[in-house]
Amino acid sequence: AYVITDPCIDVKDGDCTVACPVDCIYEGGRMFYIHPGECINCGLCLSVCPVDAISWDEEIPQDRVQFKAVNQDFFGPD
Ligand code: SF4
């Protein structure tokens, strides 16, 4: 799944939610989160984020790798 990381915090541009064909991007307190079970890995959200907050979960930069769990935890255990 794709993952939203720290540049989204307090930016919350929201264009990713418009781009997502399956509406699996949800607004949280200070950022948005991608539901890992609903994301179809289409990659459409990646290019629209103005702050490059979205990463493919197998290619997340080392300093943002914790956001994989942050996105998952927002939705709770499966
Ligand atoms: Fe939605 Fe596609 Fe982005 Fe997944 S990769 S969050 S399905 S736009």
Ligand code: F3S
């Ligand atoms: Fe956040 Fe970028 Fe979406 S700032 S809300 S991940 S377009």
